[in-house]
Amino acid sequence: xxxxxxxxxxxVTEMGQEVTLRCKPISGHDYLFWYRQTMMRGLELLIxxxxxxxxxxxxxxxxxxxxxxxxASFSTLKIQPSEPRDSAVYFCASSLVGFVKANTEAFxxxxxxxxxx
Amino acid sequence: xxxxxxxxxxxxxxxxxxxxxxxxxxxxxxNLQWFHQNPWGQLINLFYIPSxxxxxxxxxxxxxxxxxxxxxxxSSSQTTDSGVYFCAVALQGGSEKLVFGxxxxxxxxP
Numbered sequence: 001x002x003x004x005x006x007x008x009x010x011x012v013t014e015m016g017q018e019v020t021l022r023c024k025p026i027s028g029h030d031y032l033f034w035y036r037q038t039m040m041r042g043l044e045l046l047i048x049x050x051x052x053x054x055x056x057x058x059x060x061x062x063x064x065x066x067x068x069x070x071x072a073s074f075s076t077l078k079i080q081p082s083e084p085r086d087s088a089v090y091f092c093a094s095s096l097v098g099f100v101k102a103n104t105e106a107f108x109x110x111x112x113x114x115x116x117x
Numbered sequence: 118x119x120x121x122x123x124x125x126x127x128x129x130x131x132x133x134x135x136x137x138x139x140x141x142x143x144x145x146x147x148n149l150q151w152f153h154q155n156p157w158g159q160l161i162n163l164f165y166i167p168s169x170x171x172x173x174x175x176x177x178x179x180x181x182x183x184x185x186x187x188x189x190x191x192s193s194s195q196t197t198d199s200g201v202y203f204c205a206v207a208l209q210g211g212s213e214k215l216v217f218g219x220x221x222x223x224x225x226x227p
Contacts, residue, residue, distance in 0.1 A: 043217040099148040099207035108160040
């Protein structure tokens with residue numbers, strides 16, 4: 001398997017524009033996670049899905065952020081409208097099963113570095 | 118929520134030296150992973166180790182779950198070991214959230 005694949009790797013956009021980040025999880029993994037990494041807050045969980053269903057979106061900072069998982073092999077994180085404070089590295093990760101009930105690891109994509117100017 | 122503290126925050130070594138990184142967590146956990154974030158930003162899995170000891174080449178890790186800490190040992194460090202090392206845990210009986218510490222930034226000089 002090629003691992004978790006994210007696109008684009010880098011995105012530069014102007015304030016107010018819509019940004020869509022994409023993720024393809026590892027095939028067969030039931031869980032998908034979106035994380036954001038900033039210098040101030042470190043790595044923080046935004047939202048996670050189980051079998052394509054959003055389970056916990058309490059980490060989504062504002063209504064400007066939304067995430068979807070239309071099928072088992074694709075997820076998007078959308079920011080509309082984008083603001084300079086959204087600049088960060090956004091990671092997608094997947095795991096075979098959940099962390100609480102079973103032994104499993106999270107595998108991360110290479111991230112999308114978003115810059116909003 | 119669960120607190121994850123890593124120490125030291127920064128570490129500078131000469132090539133060939135050994136080091137120990139520590140991760141303390143505030144509650145019982147079901148899952149603990151160590152990651153290495155390389156200078157290009159990629160998060161690489163090192164160990165899944167909710168308890169016990171594991172070794173992989175020059176790296177080894179030990180988690181003492183009853184005392185709520187984990188240690189990552191790097192022996193004979195190389196410049197390619199540079200980067201940030203993260204500990205991440207999932208709370209026992211909690212939700213499927215992997216909570217990260219702030220990391221230890223390791224610099225290995227030639």
